[in-house]
Amino acid sequence: MMKKFILLIILIFLLPLSLSAEVKEYKLDNGLKVLVIEDHKAPLATFQIWYRVGSRDEPAGKSGISHLLEHMMFKGTPKYGSKAFSKMVKKKGGVDNAFTTKDYTMFYQTLASDRIDISIELEADRMQNLILDPKEVIAERNVVMEERRMRYDDDPQNSLYEEVLAAAFKSHPYHWPVIGWMPDISSIGRSDLLSHYRAYYSPDNAVIAVSGDVQADEIIKKIKASFGNIPPASGRTVVASKETEQKGERRISLKREAELPYIIAVYHTPSFPHPDSYALEVLGMILSGGKSSRLYRAIVYEKKLAISASADYSGFNKDPYLLLFDATAAPGKDIKDVENALYAEIEKIKKELPSEREVQKAKNQIEASFVMGQDSIYNQAQIAGMFEMLGIWKLKEDYMENIKKVKPEDISMAAKKYLHEDNRTVGILIPIKK
């Protein structure tokens, strides 16, 4: 069965000197895309497979199904039993895991590069032959419910985060948490999982990113041999939901047993690669990039109102998402004062342009962390894979260039455009004592 595949080799030079992460791109006939980054500094390789499915793609009443399916992917095929894949990887000294986001699901193994065949063979196997044993479904559902209790139900700050997201997004599926609502999780059965699996776990909906001590030509031959015959799937629903424009502030409160009051304030913002996304990224760094950043200096250091205060622009999403502020009040301080102090910083950057030096500092921080991140093969593959999920991996090529172009005016403009009251959702955690 000789199948043709298109070979595209694109050299990219992310940074002028000594940092040339060359990505080789291939596409099989069945639609599977493969990205290979060779890095021979250590005898290791990372194999990542990305599926274009996340909580945004879930049917009503089945929130959390993508995440539960990710768990079930470890529960075996007729050929390799439950956890056999993980155990084989471990036996070779490797590590494996997976995660699910709003937009995608990713499985990875990092192991000795001469063992990468295990990844190729077993990922191809579980893309086609998952058992989804009903008994295992029930057991794993219980595991996920424990995960939810641990991560959300028993964590007051995370509970507030979930509430704020649900209030900020009314129509878009970003409304529900990736892990799912508890009653939804408990209602997911084998047939739900099977149809989700059949629709989304197919080569035409996946991307493989490999990085490390591998030869691209060899790898692609092996991938072709294992994945080349898997047919593409049909009948996926394309979720094209859009959040309607917010017209007025939304406020929620959560009363829970907790020690200190906590605030989250979010604003709807566009996602990468929207032209404003670069200015928003730099804005996030100016507000929150370390001890010299504005929020820390003003609210934690000088006013001593909070023990932590930060801003996070989360631009790497398929659909428009949020710029998120959060702060934990210092003991004895009023959360209202913390909130006002956050807004004061926002107003300040709208009114006065940040200095050239401050903007340069933020850009330097983004660039340095990007360069340092390249030291990890996992991270290299992860960046390529994530950019591919959001559009096309080549976008990463322009990313630093666009960051470098951001001017002080762009930052104040972006703040004015998005960080206004009507576009805001605020959540306050109000501690109660039992």
Added chain:
Amino acid sequence: MRSEKLKTLRYKLILFSLTLFTVHCSLFTDVHALDINKKILPSGLTVLHSEKHNLPIVMATMIVKASLLDEPKKKAGLAYLTAELLDEGTKNRKSSEISEEIEFIGAGLGASAGGDYTTITLSVLKKDIEKGFELLSDIILNPVFPQEELDRKREMTKGSLKQREDDPSFLAERSFKKEVFGEHPYGRLVEGSTETLSEITREDLREIHSKYFIPNNAILSVVGDLTPSELDSLIKKYLDPWKIADLPERKIHPMNEEKTKKAVKMDKDVTQATIIIGHLGISRNNPDYYAVSVMNYILGSGGFASRLMQKIRDELGLAYDVRSFFDASKEKGSFQAEVQTKNESANTAIEEILKQIEKIRNEQVSDEELSGAKDYLIGSFPRRLDTSRKIADFLATVEFYNLGLDYAEKYASYINAVTKEDVQRVAGKYLDAENFILIVVANQKKAALKY
């Protein structure tokens, strides 16, 4: 024992103050060799260096032998605050100037105190290495611990200790340490407590700094895009004023090793019970460390390959995560198994953990389990060294615990030597299913503990 060691070290230092002592060692014999240079400078500073030119970055890790082992009980948190305040003002720079300068070059500079030592790390682009070293040296040599900064950090630490009480794991962990180690410093949080933090003065910080932050009490490891001569000149330029001084004697703290059985139940309005079961463990220099590593991999640190995970997560669906670990420190550390499960399943989870501890004590592990554990521990070693940051931290720690420059080479032979009999022997010796500390943070009514 300890003072003898110190004497030997002093004696060595006298020798080395005249000549430079250099050791060269290669880890891995293939193309991925990791060359390490070790030197002891006339100042007594141990320097480890490995060149990596794959990226224009440099990672430095400094270990200073100062930790909660060196602070009085009533001033718990002193080592922690000393580390936290290193970059909050020096003879040359104000707190805000330090963060501004370091962040302007996109670098990372930070210090933190732990159970056995204080770590100071620098992550910097090669082009900014001069600035990075200048700041690293400034915060280590010249901190002034301004009163205002001390007060601020103290209040922030108190606040964060309070906030962390929202986390059931934090509550369980804090209580576990206290019960296992009692009066020993390992029984305290490195941050101390609200009460002890209030006792700490600027003078205390200065004293810890002048006594312990001396070159002959420190290890510097540097990995990345830097040649030996470049490193030499950086050290000469920025660490030259750092002078050898009298080594402080590290106290040995008595540890109560009496076997005890105790259950601590904390009531909290939560859906899950957070459970810790454990007791005293081993120190890092215990010759059984490697047999214990293999045994514990099989019991509870091997992820999906471990017995605890297979039973409690995969078979019973009782928890998202369950694990056991030995915290092997300078002095005897702890063993603990941890799980979070819904309140109603608490008894079952505890019972299963105890059964697994009992089983590995009483029955030999299978050949498959033994080889699986060995293969993982040996095979995963290169992953522990796959970035310059990891290598820098690794080299400093290896030096601190006296594991030998050839540790990475010898590790496989240490693990390979472990037999099934060793595994059962160390399980019998270092695990106890009868006398243990049990901590449960839960909605106690729903958990209805039998223990």
